[in-house]
Amino acid sequence: MTVHPSLQPAIDAWTHSIEAINELVKPLAEGDWNRPTECPGWSVRDVVxxxxxxxxxxxxxxxxIHTLPRDLFHVTDEFSRYVEVQVDVRRCHTALEMTSELELTIIRRSRQLRNETRSPRTTVRWPLGAGPERTLEHQLTMRAFDVWVHEQDLRRALGAPGNLDAPGALVARDVLLAALPKVVAKDAGAPPGSAVVVDVHGPVEFLRTVRVDADGRGTLDSSVSLGPAVTLAMDWETYLRLACGRVRPEGVAGRVSAEGDPRLAEAILRAFAVTP
Known part of the structure; x- marks a missing residue:
């Protein structure tokens, strides 16, 4: 048996991004591993x-088995504590130790994925020990998403832009757009009967409309809305940074164009971050 065709795009995207991370960090000097990233409290070493x-x-x-220090300001709940253990335990590792472990992990994980024969609908344990069980397809999609987003975190921290249109970018687009109706309709409270247009340009381009029905539920489509309550326009990297909580709206005010109801536009941008 071989990998199910519906799993291959996520595996390919994951492979592309994690190998890009490996190439990014392999030549780094010790000091570069301490550069801060846009992930609160995390350095380049921490992201890797x-x-x-x-x-x-x-x-x-x-x-x-590791006890976290009590002075980590960015560790605020059980989920962040769970995530931080794997990070903090490596804070004393050298550049060589980091690159060696990363390369070995990529080799082993790639072999595991090449030999994956389960159905996409197989129920699996969700990584990071949080939330309900998910399907294998969902799990691999989210791993491709997470690794590509962190590749971009590293690129910004290291001043090495690139791969904004990589396979992982398309996975990220779909994951983030799936969360947009909730952002607009529930979190920002767009009124029933309203429509909000998001127009993104750059390496990844799309125009989507969130329509809020009479019950206050949002749906997403690619049609153009006449007279939307709000139209937000921005470049793809800005959309990514906002949706992943890497920057607050005021930090990219010059890169976002908002037309229509200013209060609703502000509420949407305040609620834009959908990742932990």
């Missing part, structure tokens, strides 16, 4: 540690 840690858990490796 997170990627290694999650993929190690996907391989079935036991979690490290």
């Amino acid at each position: 540690s997170h990627v290694i840690g999650v993929e190690s858990e996907m391989l079935g490796e036991p979690r490290p």
Whole structure:
């Protein structure tokens, strides 16, 4: 048996991004590993540690037994504490230790994925120990999403832009757009009967309309709305940074155009972040 065709796009996107991360960090000097990223409290080393840690858990490796310091301001709940263990345990690792572990993890995980024969609908344990069980297809899609987003975190921290149109970018687009109706209708409270248009340009381009029905539920489509309550226009990287909580709206005010109801536009942008 071979990998199910519906799983291959996520596996390919994951492979492209994690190999790009490996190439990015392999030549880094020790000091570069300490550069801050847009992930609160995390350096370049910490982002790579997170990627290694999650993929190690996907391989079935036991979690490290480790007590976190009490002064980590960005650790605010059980989920962040769970995630932080794999990060903090590697904060004393050297550049060579980091790159060696990353390369070995990629080799082992790639082999595991090449030999994946389960159905996409197989129920699997969700990584990071949080939430209900998910399908294998969903799990692999979210791993492709997470690794590509962290590749971009590293690129911004290291001043090495690229791959904004990579296979992982298309996975990220679909994951983030799936959350947009809730952002507009529930979190921002767009009124029933209204429509909000999001127009994104750049390496990944799309125009989507969220329509709020009489019951206050949002739906997403690609048709143009006449007279929307709000139209938001921005470049793809800005959309990514806002939707992943890497920057607050005021930090990219010059890169976002908002037309229509200013209060609703502000509420949508305030609620735009959909990742932990």
